[in-house]
Amino acid sequence: MSKLREQGYDGASNMKGEQNGLKANILNKYPQAFYVHCFAHQLQLALVAVAKGIEGVAIFFNNASILVNIIGSSCKRRDAFREKQLEQIKKALDIGDLETGRGLNQEISLMHPCDTRWNSHYGIIVSIIVMFEAVVVVLEWIKDDTNQDNFGEVSKLFHDIQTFDFVFHLFFMRFILEITNELSQTLQKKDQDIVNAMALVEVCKQRLQSLRDDDFGDLLDDVQKFCQEHDIVVPNMEDLRFVPGKSRRKALRLINFHYYHMDLYFQVLDTQLKELNDSFNEVNTELLLCMACLSPVNNFAYFDKAKSVRLAQLYSQDFDCMDLMNLPIQLDNYIHDMKMHSEFSSLR
Numbered sequence: 631m632s633k634l635r636e637q638g639y640d641g642a643s644n645m646k647g648e649q650n651g652l653k654a655n656i657l658n659k660y661p662q663a664f665y666v667h668c669f670a671h672q673l674q675l676a677l678v679a680v681a682k683g684i685e686g687v688a689i690f691f692n693n694a695s696i697l698v699n700i701i702g703s704s705c706k707r708r709d710a711f712r713e714k715q716l717e718q719i720k721k722a723l724d725i726g727d728l729e730t731g732r733g734l735n736q737e738i739s740l741m742h743p744c745d746t747r748w749n750s751h752y753g754i755i756v757s758i759i760v761m762f763e764a765v766v767v768v769l770e771w772i773k774d775d776t777n778q779d780n781f782g783e784v785s786k787l788f789h790d791i792q793t794f795d796f797v798f799h800l801f802f803m804r805f806i807l808e809i810t811n812e813l814s815q816t817l818q819k820k821d822q823d824i825v826n827a828m829a830l831v832e833v834c835k836q837r838l839q840s841l842r843d844d845d846f847g848d849l850l851d852d853v854q855k856f857c858q859e860h861d862i863v864v865p866n867m868e869d870l871r872f873v874p875g876k877s878r879r880k881a882l883r884l885i886n887f888h889y890y891h892m893d894l895y896f897q898v899l900d901t902q903l904k905e906l907n908d909s910f911n912e913v914n915t916e917l918l919l920c921m922a923c924l925s926p927v928n929n930f931a932y933f934d935k936a937k938s939v940r941l942a943q944l945y946s947q948d949f950d951c952m953d954l955m956n957l958p959i960q961l962d963n964y965i966h967d968m969k970m971h972s973e974f975s976s977l978r
Contacts, residue, residue, distance in 0.1 A: 634663040662947050666914055669727035676905035690799035693790055694754055711768045751872055752807035792862050798853050809837045824922040831910050842899040929975045935961045
């Protein structure tokens with residue numbers, strides 16, 4: 631145990647808990663055993679936390695999941711959806727909205743969302759946007775079927791997805807997941823480049839911050855345009871909106887613009903950024919970047935003496951003051967020696 635230098639678990643509190651988790655118990659005795667959570671898993675948890683913590687987003691994803699289950703619950707419904715989708719594509723081709731070509735206009739299915747693979751949520755959002763007309767037609771057909779048991783659920787869903795609120799969440803979540811999807815895919819690769827992964831994490835944070843600061847107007851334009859194309863009522867952004875509180879007396883009256891911009895858009899993105907900053911904290915980032923500088927790939931291209939010294943400082947129980955004083959000279963000698971050997975130049 632005294633030689634333990636790293637530990638990692640899933641997100642269970644009894645494993646990674648700050649006070650009584652296994653991580654904390656080990657760190658109390660062996661402080662050099664740093665805890666590093668799987669980055670791909672951290673990203674999923676950060677995004678899921680937003681969905682579960684904000685009511686409007688949670689309701690939206692619940693409706694999206696119900697939609698997939700209802701349409702995919704029988705072969706008859708899936709066939710009807712496929713037929714409407716093909717009609718939609720043919721109509722778009724006839725009026726020139728789509729082009730023909732190899733690999734274009736392929737059949738798209740509604741995939742089931744899975745919290746442990748957050749990019750599946752991105753897939754279902756894109757599918758709903760692309761096939762929205764077919765989704766509405768099939769839902770109406772299912773609703774009008776007198777021989778089905780979940781009439782109330784289908785009727786409510788048919789109404790809910792044709793509201794400005796649903797479309798706003800649809801495009802807003804697409805914006806966020808579009809930014810994080812590439813990072814999610816990269817972090818799941820078996821052959822991981824630590825430096826590249828850390829750079830992508832930083833890019834993801836910066837893009838979300840940029841989205842927060844500058845892109846609300848573009849999002850609102852996209853939502854309003856989509857609603858107009860599909861005959862969905864667009865509310866006046868200056869009208870009052872009734873926001874229920876704990877009691878009727880405490881209910882808030884906000885204009886629509888304030889609700890969508892401040893109470894929803896900013897809240898979701900601020901929560902998202904906080905979760906990402908907490909998950910990808912400075913200690914883990916610094917530790918991994920310092921560790922990456924030891925890689926001999928491409929003739930020690932990542933070598934950085936300052937980072938190697940910093941890595942030694944992080945493991946203070948392994949290096950005393952004399953070691954740290956001698957280390958810079960030893961590192962210079964070592965890397966000079968290694969670069970003299972041609973067999974290291976082609977390491978992958």
